[in-house]
Amino acid sequence: MTTISIVNQKGGTGKTTTSINLGSALTKLGQKVLILDMDSQGNLGYSVGLDDGETISDVFEGNAQIQDIIQDREGMDIIPSDMRLVDIELSLIEMDDRHKVLDSYLSKISKKYDYVLIDCPPSLSILAVNALYASDKVIVPMLLEVLSLQGLDQIIQTIQKINSSYKKKLEVLGILPVMVDKRRKLSEEVTDYIKENYDLKIFESMIRNNVKASEAPSFGQSVIAYAPNSNSGKDYMSFAEEVIRLN
Numbered sequence: 121m122t123t124i125s126i127v128n129q130k131g132g133t134g135k136t137t138t139s140i141n142l143g144s145a146l147t148k149l150g151q152k153v154l155i156l157d158m159d160s161q162g163n164l165g166y167s168v169g170l171d172d173g174e175t176i177s178d179v180f181e182g183n184a185q186i187q188d189i190i191q192d193r194e195g196m197d198i199i200p201s202d203m204r205l206v207d208i209e210l211s212l213i214e215m216d217d218r219h220k221v222l223d224s225y226l227s228k229i230s231k232k233y234d235y236v237l238i239d240c241p242p243s244l245s246i247l248a249v250n251a252l253y254a255s256d257k258v259i260v261p262m263l264l265e266v267l268s269l270q271g272l273d274q275i276i277q278t279i280q281k282i283n284s285s286y287k288k289k290l291e292v293l294g295i296l297p298v299m300v301d302k303r304r305k306l307s308e309e310v311t312d313y314i315k316e317n318y319d320l321k322i323f324e325s326m327i328r329n330n331v332k333a334s335e336a337p338s339f340g341q342s343v344i345a346y347a348p349n350s351n352s353g354k355d356y357m358s359f360a361e362e363v364i365r366l367n
C-alpha cells in the first residue's frame with residue numbers, strides 16, 4: 121500500500137488531471153486504487169462524472185464515516201470534495217494535532233488499496249499538510265516554464281519540515297513534466313536547471329500537451345477511458361508503469 125500526494129501549490133499544473141489519469145492507468149494495470157480530492161474546488165468528482173453524494177467534508181464534519189462515502193468510477197474508488205473544505209480548513213487551524221486528522225480517517229481504509237492518490241489543493245495550507253502527513257510519497261506535476269521553478273523550494277521546505285517535526289519519511293517520488301510541448305527549447309533548459317540545482321528525480325515519462333486530456337473531464341471520463349490512444353492517454357499509461365516500477 122502506497123499513499124501518494126499529487127502536490128503543487130500553483131493552480132493549473134495538472135494535479136487533478138494527473139490524479140485521475142494516473143489512477144485510471146494504475147487500475148488498468150491491475151492495481152486497486154482510491155483517489156481522494158482535498159481541493160475545495162471539487163474538480164475531481166466533477167471530472168469523473170460524479171455530481172452528488174457525500175464528500176470528504178462530511179467526514180471532517182463528523183456526519184459520515186469515510187468507508188461509507190466511497191464512490192466507484194472506471195473501477196477506481198473515488199472520494200470527492202466540496203466547498204465546505206474552506207470552512208473545515210479554518211476550524212482545523214484551531215485544533216491540536218491538526219496535521220493528523222486526515223491520516224486518522226485514511227488509516228481506516230487504506231489497507232484495502234495498492235495506491236491511494238490524494239489530489240491536493242493549490243496551496244501548502246493545513247489541508248495540504250494533512251494530505252502530506254497521510255502520504256508516503258509525493259508527485260509534483262509541473263509545467264516546464266521558468267516561473268514554475270519558483271514554487272519548488274517551498275514544496276521541498278514544507279516536506280522537510282513535516283519530516284523533521286513529525287518524524288516522517290515523506291519522499292518526493294519525482295517531478296512529472298505536464299502539458300509538454302516538445303518543440304520548445306525552454307523545456308530542456310528548465311529540466312537541466314532542476315537536475316543541476318535539486319536532488320530531485322524527473323520522471324522519464326512526460327505528459328504531452330494534448331486536447332484530449334482537457335476534453336475528457338467534460339465527458340466525465342479519464343483520458344484513459346475517453347481516448348486511450350491519444351498522446352496523453354499513452355503518456356499516462358507509461359507514467360503508471362514507471363510509478364509501479366519505482367515502488
Ligand SMILES: Nc1ncnc2c1ncn2[C@@H]1O[C@H](COP(=O)(O)OP(=O)(O)O)[C@@H](O)[C@H]1O
Pocket residue numbers: 130131132133134135136137138163242298299300327328329330331333334335352
Ligand atoms: N496534458 C494536457 N494537455 C492539455 N491540457 C491539459 C493537460 N493536462 C491538464 N490540462 C488542462 O489544464 C488545466 C489545468 O489542469 P488541472 O489538472 O485542473 O490542474 P490543477 O488541478 O493543478 O489545477 C485543465 O483545464 C486541464 O484540462
Ligand SMILES: [Mg+2]
Pocket residue numbers: 135136137159163
Ligand atoms: Mg485541481
